[in-house]
Amino acid sequence: MASEGNALNLEKFYQQAKNKAPENKKFLQRVKKLDPRKVDDVFHDTHDAVFEEIDCLTCANCCKTTSPIFYQTDIERVAKALRMKPGDFIEKYLRVDEDRDYVLQSSPCPFLDNENYCSVYEDRPKACREYPHTDRKKMVQIMDLTYKNTQVCPAVLEMVERLKKIL
Structure with missing residues (x-):
């Protein structure tokens, strides 16, 4: 995957994701x-292998560009x-989107620090x-969601590339 040193090269990732879309x-x-059972088995094995190689802290693109x-x-x-108070939290951080779901008002996530750590990690939303x-x-x-995530997450793009050789 597109990494330079310890940080992921997101520009290179975006280009790869676009080219492979x-x-x-x-x-x-x-x-x-x-x-479905075979797909689950292969996906889960590939998930485990990819996340042994890719550290989310080198990227955090999901936290920088999307909202749970x-x-x-x-x-x-x-x-x-x-x-x-929950009402104050909603007012300060959230908005209602077109699907009538609560999402963050802005990105990057306000709880992401400059080293890609989450300040509410232990209490983060289920989607995170x-x-x-x-x-x-x-x-x-969830193949449509998986496709969308190839555009956001370098690990998902890598998984899909590996799965093309297996499935």
């Missing part, structure tokens, strides 16, 4: 039709960690805990 979209559409959905339990948990969703069950159901 049509091919990846087609590939992931075909994966939807495969045996904040469910009520997430709002309450993060607000408590920040010693705020599960990102990039490549170790879930029934992966065939």
Whole structure:
């Protein structure tokens, strides 16, 4: 993957993701039709292998460019960690998007520090805990999301490249 020294080269990643986008979209559409158990097994093995090599702290592109959905339990948990009332937390940090979900008002995430650490990591939203969703069950159901994540997460792009050789 596009890394230089310890930090990931995001410009190079964006170019690779853009160049591979049509091919990846087609590939992931075909994966939807495969045996779900086999897809899960291969995805999970590949997920584990890639995350042994890629350290999210060298990138944090997800935190810099996208927002998780904040469910009520997430709002309450993060607000408590920040010693705020949930309503004040919503007012200060969140907005309602076109899908009527609570998301961050801005990016990068206000809880991301300059070394890519999350100041609310122990209390982070469920969507952050599960990102990039490549170790879930029934992966065939989220191939559209996986495709979108190839544009955000270098690890997902790497997984898809490896999966093309396996599936």
